[in-house]
Amino acid sequence: xxxxxxxxxxxxxxxxxxxxxxxxxxxxxxxxxxxxxxxxxxxxxxxxxxxxxxxxxxxxxxxxxxxxxxxxxxxxxxxxxxxxxxxxxxxxxxxxxxxxxxxxxxxxxxxxxxxxxxxxxxxxxxxxxxxxxxxxxxxxxxxxxxxxxxxxxxxxxxxxxxxxxxxxxxxxxxxxxxxxxxxxxxxxxxxxxxxxxxxxxxxxxxxxxxxxxxxxxxxxxxxxxxxxxxxxxxxxxxxxxxxxxxxxxxxxxxxxxxxxxxxxxxxxxxxxxxxxxxxxxxxxxxxxxxxxxxxxxxxxxxxxxxxxxxxxxxxxxxxxxxxxxxxxxxxxxxxxxxxxxxxxxxxxxxxxxxxxxxxxxxxxxxxxxxxxxxxxxxxxxxxxxxxxxxxxxxxxxxxxxxxxxxxxxxxxxxxxxxxxxxxxxxxxxxxxxxx
Numbered sequence: 001x002x003x004x005x006x007x008x009x010x011x012x013x014x015x016x017x018x019x020x021x022x023x024x025x026x027x028x029x030x031x032x033x034x035x036x037x038x039x040x041x042x043x044x045x046x047x048x049x050x051x052x053x054x055x056x057x058x059x060x061x062x063x064x065x066x067x068x069x070x071x072x073x074x075x076x077x078x079x080x081x082x083x084x085x086x087x088x089x090x091x092x093x094x095x096x097x098x099x100x101x102x103x104x105x106x107x108x109x110x111x112x113x114x115x116x117x118x119x120x121x122x123x124x125x126x127x128x129x130x131x132x133x134x135x136x137x138x139x140x141x142x143x144x145x146x147x148x149x150x151x152x153x154x155x156x157x158x159x160x161x162x163x164x165x166x167x168x169x170x171x172x173x174x175x176x177x178x179x180x181x182x183x184x185x186x187x188x189x190x191x192x193x194x195x196x197x198x199x200x201x202x203x204x205x206x207x208x209x210x211x212x213x214x215x216x217x218x219x220x221x222x223x224x225x226x227x228x229x230x231x232x233x234x235x236x237x238x239x240x241x242x243x244x245x246x247x248x249x250x251x252x253x254x255x256x257x258x259x260x261x262x263x264x265x266x267x268x269x270x271x272x273x274x275x276x277x278x279x280x281x282x283x284x285x286x287x288x289x290x291x292x293x294x295x296x297x298x299x300x301x302x303x304x305x306x307x308x309x310x311x312x313x314x315x316x317x318x319x320x321x322x323x324x325x326x327x328x329x330x331x332x333x334x335x336x337x338x339x340x341x342x343x344x345x346x347x348x349x350x351x352x353x354x355x356x357x358x359x360x361x362x363x364x365x366x367x368x369x370x371x372x373x374x375x376x377x378x379x380x381x382x383x384x385x386x387x388x389x390x391x392x393x394x395x396x397x398x399x400x401x402x403x404x405x406x407x408x409x410x411x412x413x414x415x416x417x418x419x420x421x422x423x424x425x426x427x428x429x430x431x432x433x434x435x
Contacts, residue, residue: 006047007031007060015061015135016190016221018214020383025356030063062138069109070154071116074207077236078113080258081203082121084234088202089127091232098128101201101228103189105132108143108182109152110205112174115181116164125181131201133187143184146174189221200230207259208238211386215379222248226263235261239393241386246414256424328358335367344371362392369401381405396422 007027008019019027031046038056040046050056072078085098102111111132118128134140149171153161165172187194189209206225210218222245229235237245237259242252250261331354338347351368369384385402388395403418 004028004031004043007050010050010057011061011064012217014057014190015065015188016213016217017064018212018217020214020380023352023355025352027064029356030060033063034060058137062136065136069106070152071109071148072113072155072157072160073110074239074257074259075155075157076255076257077205077259078117080253080255080260081114081234081236082117082123084203084260085118085123085128086121088232089123094127097126098123098203099199099201099230100128100130100203100205101133102130102205103133103187104136104206104209105134105140105143105184106136107139107152108132108146108184109148110207111143111182111184112146112178114205115178116160119178119181120160120163125177128181130182132182132184133189134184135186135188137186140184140186146179147171148174189224190217192224194224195228200233201228202230202233203236204229204233205236207236208241208390210241210244211238211383211390218244219248229263231263233262237261239389242414242417244414246417247411252417328354331357332361332363335364339367339371344374347371360387360391362388362395362398365391366395366398366401369398373401373405378405378409394421 004024004027008024011017011027012019017027031043034050034056035043035046037059038046038049040049050060081100088098100111100114102114105111111130114130115128119125132140132143134143147168147170148165153172161172164175164178166175167173189206204225210221213221225235234253235245235250239259242259242261245261246252250263253260253262331350335347335350335354338350348368348371351364351371354364365384365388369381369388372378372381372384382402382405385398385405388398389402392398399418399422403415403422406412406418407415
């Protein structure tokens, strides 16, 4: 076991983080920061400190899961929630308040967005309650303070800020009316006793979390989420997690861009993919020869690129243009050149160098996916494609190559969903070009 492996295993045990999903460099950087902060002279000495201090254990977790999120991320999810909430109240004959859960809730933007969306839709305060949970005490404490800077307000429509916030010297303070609807607490989704004695929730938000776990942990977390979600309830997930939920026995409710799923009522869950499963309708091979010519880094509004953050609502950091960063642009060009020359080892090293030196971009993870595909590492490739789709949900190449990979593993339904997303993206791009 290497010295780093000890820290990887610690984070896997505590928060379920799969090092392959975020890259070793992010964890190694956090370990170096905490080693220096704790005045340890070596990794071994820091390991001993870590083992004997719960405070230091939490500090390392905090260093890995730096939070970054904003209000009304994926707006269609909240519009869909408002419609479903009114319908759900009618179904239960208004006999009780709706129960809604946001986990991980990070610094509060998601649970507060839920409350604002429902209040703006006309629901009364007594008709719903929101609970937010996160593994990070620092994030929960910031959420309780409910004072936010400009980075929490993104996108074109921020009219809600006028309705629900008041300006202060250090930002914008959320109104008491919204605060009263939300209860926040520190909790770990890997805790088997989590909310064990609580009734299930009508709606659960758990977005961009499952992609950071390995398959056994995904299954474990999914079982917890299923227990927490009412049999007639809806689970909201991230855009790159849809095919995973399909294999685990959930079905999309059919509202575009809502990323909302309910339980399968008639069909059995689809089997987890097998590398040797036959395909009835094979797709074109996902590996072009040569590898694709580099495209400019796509600018997404929203979301822009982001450092991964497990176990809290992951969200991108500020967008960075490679035109303003020639080193990043040169490195991206180098990655493409090395890959096209068949120098896979050097191309992968260049990708890892980029991720250590710059904020992540979808195209780098897409190239890592292709390089893993070439090497025959299908599950690794799948993880990189999903990471690219988290950073850029409509990345056309990542969508099609992940679809082909799922098809080769026997996941026809998952492949078809991704193909449809790619087709919608292409139609939208064509429409934009014609304007």
